[in-house]
Amino acid sequence: MGKLVFVFPGQGSQSVGMGRALVSEYEVAAGVYRQAAEVLGWDVAGLSFEGPEAKLSSTENAQVALFVNSLAVKAVLDQKGVAADAVTGHSLGEYSALAAAGAIDFEEGLRLVAARGKALRAAADERPGAMAAILGLDDNRVEAICFESGEVWPVNYNSPGQLVISGRQEAIELAEMGARSAGAKKVVRLPVSGAFHSPLMEGAAEEMKPKLAAVAFTDPEPPFFSSISCQYEGVPGMPDLLERQIVSPVRWVETVTRLIKDGGADRFLEVGNGTVLSGLIRRIDRSVTAVSVSDPASLDKAIAAIGRPG
Numbered sequence: 289m290g291k292l293v294f295v296f297p298g299q300g301s302q303s304v305g306m307g308r309a310l311v312s313e314y315e316v317a318a319g320v321y322r323q324a325a326e327v328l329g330w331d332v333a334g335l336s337f338e339g340p341e342a343k344l345s346s347t348e349n350a351q352v353a354l355f356v357n358s359l360a361v362k363a364v365l366d367q368k369g370v371a372a373d374a375v376t377g378h379s380l381g382e383y384s385a386l387a388a389a390g391a392i393d394f395e396e397g398l399r400l401v402a403a404r405g406k407a408l409r410a411a412a413d414e415r416p417g418a419m420a421a422i423l424g425l426d427d428n429r430v431e432a433i434c435f436e437s438g439e440v441w442p443v444n445y446n447s448p449g450q451l452v453i454s455g456r457q458e459a460i461e462l463a464e465m466g467a468r469s470a471g472a473k474k475v476v477r478l479p480v481s482g483a484f485h486s487p488l489m490e491g492a493a494e495e496m497k498p499k500l501a502a503v504a505f506t507d508p509e510p511p512f513f514s515s516i517s518c519q520y521e522g523v524p525g526m527p528d529l530l531e532r533q534i535v536s537p538v539r540w541v542e543t544v545t546r547l548i549k550d551g552g553a554d555r556f557l558e559v560g561n562g563t564v565l566s567g568l569i570r571r572i573d574r575s576v577t578a579v580s581v582s583d584p585a586s587l588d589k590a591i592a593a594i595g596r597p598g
Contacts, residue, residue, distance in 0.1 A: 290554030291373035292594055293547055294388060295569070296358050296381030301562035302350045304339035307357045309583040316367050317360040320394070324356045327395050328402060332356050347412070347481050348405035351380050355401045358384040358560035359394055361581055365559065370591060374551060376513040378565055379485065379538055382530070388559070389508035391526065396503060403499055408534070411492035412482025419454045419480050420464055424473025427451055433470065437462040443485035443537045447571040452478070454486040485537055493534040500527040513551070515543040544572045555594045557581060
């Protein structure tokens with residue numbers, strides 16, 4: 289049997305009600321939410337369980353809620369004796385992965401995520417932008433369309449034929465038209481507040497730089513594979529990696545492919561709300577098992593699918 293990788297979702301995977309069923313059944317998950325409230329001084333559980341959706345989906349709240357939810361799910365997996373051979377994450381999910389691997393403790397990770405969410409929101413207010421998903425075109429064609437359209441960049445290489453672009457509103461509109469003219473199957477504007485992972489977020493990267501430099505990272509165990517650098521990362525490069533992450537593309541296809549071909553992974557478990565990443569992984573390579581866990585029902589199914597004791 290090959291290796292099991294825990295993958296952690298990023299912004300966009302949040303939904304009202306996330307975590308409620310898990311907390312009702314597992315005290316260890318409830319404890320994670322209580323600790324989050326103590327650290328931050330506000331009720332993360334209440335917002336996650338009850339909404340309203342608009343407030344939960346705002347950048348500064350969604351990132352915190354997803355981080356806490358993923359770590360609550362991870363606490364239940366720990367209790368069940370399910371352990372990964374490696375961890376990775378998509379955007380914000382890299383923070384969840386690092387906390388899950390012990391590179392940062394929960395409280396420090398939570399404070400960093402809260403600061404990151406606020407910094408991203410401020411950068412989006414200062415330099416407004418948008419994002420769109422382009423489906424059904426080769427990556428190189430989308431890259432060329434971005435180059436021709438001005439201040440817009442390819443930022444999320446999610447799966448074959450799905451590339452998210454990010455940039456200024458006017459440039460995004462030009463790129464959307466260019467993609468449709470080039471024969472894209474679908475062009476979807478994303479409901480986000482800014483041009484994430486693009487150079488327009490440089491203000492957020494600068495804001496986070498001193499905060500990241502002050503963190504005493506430890507070597508992650510299990511190993512952490514970055515979806516930005518597409519390699520295993522340890523303590524020395526961690527602050528720079530997480531700073532660069534804010535303005536760098538997420539190379540999810542390459543990450544998954546390398547974990548399978550070079551890392552020996554044949555099972556992926558999405559730890560946290562939603563099924564976005566497990567769906568992308570199945571589109572990248574149908575030969576592997578990719579499942580998600582977010583509540584008691586999916587937990588039992590996931591444990592059965594990955595063949596680990598529960």
